Amino acid sequence: MGRALLEAAAGRGDVMVSAAVDREGAPGLGDSVAPGVRASNNLGAGLDACDVYIDFTAPSATTAAARAAFPRRRPAVVGTTGLDDEAEAALAELAEVAPVVVAANFSLGVNVVLGLVQRAARALTEWDAEVTEIHHKAKRDAPSGTALAIARAIAAGRGVDYDQVKRHTRDGDIGPRGASEIGVSALRGGDVIGEHVAYFFGTHERIEIAHRATSRHIFAAGALHAAAWAVRQPPGRYDMLDVLGLA
Helix, strand or coil, X not given: CHHHHHHXXXXXXXXXXXXXXXXXXXXXXXXXXXXXXXXXXXXXXXHHHCCCEEECCCHHHHHHHHHHHCCCCCCEEECCCCCCHHHHHHHHHHHCCCEEEECCCCCHHHHHHHHHHHHHHHHCCCCEEEEEXXXXXXXXXXXCHHHHHHHHHHHHHHCCCHHHHEECCCCCCCCCCCCCCEEEEEEECCCCCEEEEEEEECCCCEEEEEEEECCXXXXXXXXXXXXXXXXXXXXXXXXXXXXXXXX
């Protein structure tokens, strides 16, 4: 995603890369990645050089970046998934002093899907709802953040607490499917960038709302759009629906 962001930023007039930060020992440190910018592992210097930072890393790195951004009141765009309680707390603290956009997926298409599944769930309250997702074999967290966002949108459409109705795995003799369940299944393999399908099963009919990504450019373009939007906002936590005016 870092490379995709650099490539996407090179063709835009509303954003400019001012720093690029990676973990210590990462390949490419010291390389020129944009005009006048070399990749570094100095997080503080990177935050000092920018108006807003974009974070696609891991929960521990997201925590460190948010804590470093707090005294600087630096706006953030965060696409890291699988966030733990520590990362969530750090982002919540940052959102008190700066705008923070957090999204499991920055694709315009995915965020339209979120709106569609919520409306479908509201209309099809008696239908069984399930979500499947497929990602490349190197992805560490499961289910994906996007799959969880879709499942939570279904729960929101039905006015139920997702944590009370979720079913992330099925194995063994578990009995028949509960009427209120929202199931989520994860598949891993190959180099799949990301595929998500929301299913609504009725009697003698089925609806599928699907999104398939074929390039990471869609996520990079959305994150850059969010960054340009975030610097004009007051402190608070936002998502991509806010950025796109779909909330």
